[in-house]
Amino acid sequence: xxPKVAFFDFACCEGCQLQIxxxxxxxxxxxxxVDLVEFREVLTGHAPEYxxxxxxxxITRPEDEERLKDIRKRSKILIAFGxxxxxxxxxKIKNLRNLETVRKEVYQDDWNKPxxxxxxxxxxxxxxxxxxxxxxxxxxxxxFLSVVKDLAMGKVPRIPDYPVCVECKLRENECLYDLxxxxxxxxxxxxxxxxxxxxxxxxxxxxGTVPNPNKNAMHEVLAKRNLTVEAIIQEFTMFAxxxxxxx
Ligand code: SF4
Ligand code: SF4
Ligand code: SF4
Numbered sequence: 001x002x003p004k005v006a007f008f009d010f011a012c013c014e015g016c017q018l019q020i021x022x023x024x025x026x027x028x029x030x031x032x033x034v035d036l037v038e039f040r041e042v043l044t045g046h047a048p049e050y051x052x053x054x055x056x057x058x059i060t061r062p063e064d065e066e067r068l069k070d071i072r073k074r075s076k077i078l079i080a081f082g083x084x085x086x087x088x089x090x091x092k093i094k095n096l097r098n099l100e101t102v103r104k105e106v107y108q109d110d111w112n113k114p115x116x117x118x119x120x121x122x123x124x125x126x127x128x129x130x131x132x133x134x135x136x137x138x139x140x141x142x143x144f145l146s147v148v149k150d151l152a153m154g155k156v157p158r159i160p161d162y163p164v165c166v167e168c169k170l171r172e173n174e175c176l177y178d179l180x181x182x183x184x185x186x187x188x189x190x191x192x193x194x195x196x197x198x199x200x201x202x203x204x205x206x207x208g209t210v211p212n213p214n215k216n217a218m219h220e221v222l223a224k225r226n227l228t229v230e231a232i233i234q235e236f237t238m239f240a241x242x243x244x245x246x247x
Pocket of ligand 1: 012013014015016017056057082083084085089090136137138139
């Protein structure tokens with residue numbers, strides 16, 4: 001029997017689900033392997049239980065925590081899907097500020113209406129157990145296809161846990177630090193083929209950081225420029241990069 005697969009979204013732009021909805025002919029390969037039972041962007045169906053559940057978005061309200069816990073209870077395997085879900089993503093920037101000020105800036109005169117409540121942003125695994133992570137903002141479609149195929153065949157998906165610098169060097173790019181720019185590549189989790197530095201833009205670590213960045217950073221790149229992990233982290237806040245909160 002094919003595994004039942006569901007997608008659910010929380011606070012996010014839904015760009016990661018859109019990557020899947022736009023798979024075009026490749027989606028046929030996915031549909032052949034799994035039974036897609038819930039996916040609000042492309043289906044109207046529902047099911048009570050799921051073999052594999054993808055969670056997109058971060059958790060920003062108490063009622064979202066309850067909904068997520070209920071989905072977890074009904075899911076055999078749960079996958080955090082995209083930066084909002086895996087690390088809190090761009091939504092976590094608000095945690096760096098006073099929440100009442102943030103609400104007033106966004107909602108102006110309506111800021112105190114009850115349906116516009118908010119709480120510090122949490123990644124999915126700050127609320128429930130997560131079995132696997134699909135990183136990136138947005139996720140990488142090929143990585144998604146490979147993870148679905150692995151799980152459908154009962155294999156453990158392999159997610160890169162080494163720094164972006166490794167992929168950047170394989171592409172023989174000139175290091176951005178040599179061009180006077182900054183880049184989180186030494187501590188950022190790879191898997192995107194170093195797409196940003198390859199286009200002369202510093203990596204913001206949308207895929208989170210490598211496990212134990214102090215130990216597993218690309219020290220060769222850092223040492224050559226007298227940099228430390230702490231010093232480069234200070235430069236970036238888009239994905240709330242902090243080894244204590246990133247995966
Ligand atoms: S990770 Fe990026 S693309 Fe995906 S839902 Fe969040 S903001 Fe959108
Ligand atoms: S620091 Fe950035 S630009 Fe330099 S090698 Fe690493 S990923 Fe590439
Ligand atoms: S280079 Fe960095 S910011 Fe760009 S896609 Fe890769 S991990 Fe994300």
